[in-house]
Amino acid sequence: MKILYPFVAVLGLIVIATIGSRAGMEPLFGIVFPYLAILIFLGGFINKVVGWAKSPVPFRIPTTCGQANSLPWIEQACFDNPSTSFGVTVRMFLEVFLFRSLFRNTQADVYDGPKLRYGSSKYLWLFGLLFHYAFLVIVLRHIRLFADPIPFFVKILEFFDGFLQIGLPHLYQSDLVIVGAITLLLLRRLLLTNVRYISLPADYFPLFLILAIALSGMTMRYLTRADVVNIKQLAVGLATFKPVIVGDLGTVFYVHLFLVCTLLVYFPFSKLMHMGGVFMSPTRNLANNSRMVRHINPWNDPNLKPHSYASYEDEFREFMVEAGIPVDKELPAETPAAE
Amino acid sequence: MYDKGKVLTGLAIFVAIVTFPVWYDLVHAQHVPKLEKPTLSKKCVADIAYMRTSHMVLLDNWRNEVVREEKRKLIDVEGKPYAKSLQMGCMKCHPDRKKFCDECHTYASVDPFCWDCHFQPKKEAN
Incomplete structure (x- = not known):
C-alpha cells in the first residue's frame, strides 16, 4: 500500500494531464497551472524558511563528528567539529556539495555469534550524489x-552533456544518469528490508514523480520529438508575462509540464524542503564554541537577575543552619540577650 | 526572526536564481524565428509537422544510407526525383543557411554538426 498509493497517484496525474490537454484545456495546463505552481513554490518556500528562522535555537547543538577544540596539544577536527565560522563554512560546503554526512552512513548487522558489527554503507551517498548533480544539470x-x-x-553545459554524440x-548523459540513479534509489528502498520498513508514501511519491518527469522529458526528446520552437x-512568453500557445505542442509535453507543476506545488510541503533545510540546520550551521562564547537564551526574562550562590546563602542561611546543611559563612554570633 | 540579515539574503539569492529567465529576458531583446519561405517548389520531402520536429532524423538516415551503405538512389517526391543530399537536395529550395537553418537552431540552442563537413552553396555570380 505504501508503494502502491504514490504510484497510482502519479499515474492519475498523467491521466489528468492527458485528458485535460486533449479536451481543449491547453491554456489551463500550459499557462494557468505553471504560473500558479511557481507562485505556490516560491511563497511556500519563503514561508517555510521564515518559519524556521523564527524558531529560537537557544543552545549550540552542532553534531560533533570529531575531536572538539580543546587543549593546544590535542588536534582538533576543525571541519567535523568546527569552532570558527571558517570551519562552519567549509563544513557547510562539504555538506551541500558533497553530502559528507551521507558518506558517513553506517549499516549495522548481526552475524553468527551472534555479534553486532557496523560497516560502511555508501549507497545513499553515491546514488544521491549522482541523482542531485544530474538533476542540477538538467534544470x-x-x-x-x-x-x-x-x-x-547553458551552451557549454549542453556541449559537455551531449559530448558523446x-x-x-544527441543523447545527454545526464538523462541516463538521472534515470539510473532514481532506479537505484528506488531499489535501495525496496530491497534493503530495514530501509523499506521505515519508508512512507511520502518517500516513494517524489521518486515516482521525478522518474515520470524524466521519462516524459526523454520521450519528448528521443521518441516523439516535440516542436521545440513552439515550446520555447x-x-x-511565460517568462515575459506574454504567454502564447502556438500550434499543437503534443500530449507528452503537457504531461511533462503538469508533472513539473505538481512537483513545484508539492515541494514546499514535503521532505523535498531539505533544499532550504540544509542551510537552516542548527546541527550543521553552528560553531561548537560554547566553551569560548557565552550564548544567552533569547527568551530569558530580562527582569530575572542572576542569583549567585552567595546571595542564595544569604537568603536561606538560617534555614540551612537549622537543617544542618554546611554553609560558607556562619550565622552572626548570637547577641547575648539583655538581662 | 533570528539571523534576519543572513536568512533574508539567502532567500533573496534563491528567488533571484529561480526567476532568472524573467529578468534575463527583461534586459535582452527577444527574436522569434522567421524562416525564409522557398520559391522554387511548394512541396517538401515530408509534411511540415514532421519536418519541424524530425528533419534531423531524416538527414541522419540519408547520411548513413548514402555515405555508409552506398544507397544513392534518388527518391521520388510526387513524381519528381529528389537527391538524398543536403547541398544538392534541401538547399536547392532553402539556399541560405542563415535565413533558414540558423533561425531556429540559434533560437533553440541547437548546434548541428552538418557544417563540420558541408559548406553553403554559393549563389551563382551573374
Missing part, C-alpha cells in the same frame, strides 16, 4: 527554453 539545461538569447553557460538528437515560444 540548468532547461534555461535554453526560457532565455532568449541563450546564456553562454550518440544518436540524433510558450516558455519565453
Whole structure:
C-alpha cells in the first residue's frame, strides 16, 4: 500500500494531464497551472524558511563528528567539529556539495555469534550524489527554453552533456544518469528490508514523480520529438508575462509540464524542503564554541537577575543552619540577650 | 526572526536564481524565428509537422544510407526525383543557411554538426 498509493497517484496525474490537454484545456495546463505552481513554490518556500528562522535555537547543538577544540596539544577536527565560522563554512560546503554526512552512513548487522558489527554503507551517498548533480544539470539545461538569447553557460553545459554524440538528437548523459540513479534509489528502498520498513508514501511519491518527469522529458526528446520552437515560444512568453500557445505542442509535453507543476506545488510541503533545510540546520550551521562564547537564551526574562550562590546563602542561611546543611559563612554570633 | 540579515539574503539569492529567465529576458531583446519561405517548389520531402520536429532524423538516415551503405538512389517526391543530399537536395529550395537553418537552431540552442563537413552553396555570380 505504501508503494502502491504514490504510484497510482502519479499515474492519475498523467491521466489528468492527458485528458485535460486533449479536451481543449491547453491554456489551463500550459499557462494557468505553471504560473500558479511557481507562485505556490516560491511563497511556500519563503514561508517555510521564515518559519524556521523564527524558531529560537537557544543552545549550540552542532553534531560533533570529531575531536572538539580543546587543549593546544590535542588536534582538533576543525571541519567535523568546527569552532570558527571558517570551519562552519567549509563544513557547510562539504555538506551541500558533497553530502559528507551521507558518506558517513553506517549499516549495522548481526552475524553468527551472534555479534553486532557496523560497516560502511555508501549507497545513499553515491546514488544521491549522482541523482542531485544530474538533476542540477538538467534544470540548468532547461534555461535554453526560457532565455532568449541563450546564456553562454547553458551552451557549454549542453556541449559537455551531449559530448558523446550518440544518436540524433544527441543523447545527454545526464538523462541516463538521472534515470539510473532514481532506479537505484528506488531499489535501495525496496530491497534493503530495514530501509523499506521505515519508508512512507511520502518517500516513494517524489521518486515516482521525478522518474515520470524524466521519462516524459526523454520521450519528448528521443521518441516523439516535440516542436521545440513552439515550446520555447510558450516558455519565453511565460517568462515575459506574454504567454502564447502556438500550434499543437503534443500530449507528452503537457504531461511533462503538469508533472513539473505538481512537483513545484508539492515541494514546499514535503521532505523535498531539505533544499532550504540544509542551510537552516542548527546541527550543521553552528560553531561548537560554547566553551569560548557565552550564548544567552533569547527568551530569558530580562527582569530575572542572576542569583549567585552567595546571595542564595544569604537568603536561606538560617534555614540551612537549622537543617544542618554546611554553609560558607556562619550565622552572626548570637547577641547575648539583655538581662 | 533570528539571523534576519543572513536568512533574508539567502532567500533573496534563491528567488533571484529561480526567476532568472524573467529578468534575463527583461534586459535582452527577444527574436522569434522567421524562416525564409522557398520559391522554387511548394512541396517538401515530408509534411511540415514532421519536418519541424524530425528533419534531423531524416538527414541522419540519408547520411548513413548514402555515405555508409552506398544507397544513392534518388527518391521520388510526387513524381519528381529528389537527391538524398543536403547541398544538392534541401538547399536547392532553402539556399541560405542563415535565413533558414540558423533561425531556429540559434533560437533553440541547437548546434548541428552538418557544417563540420558541408559548406553553403554559393549563389551563382551573374
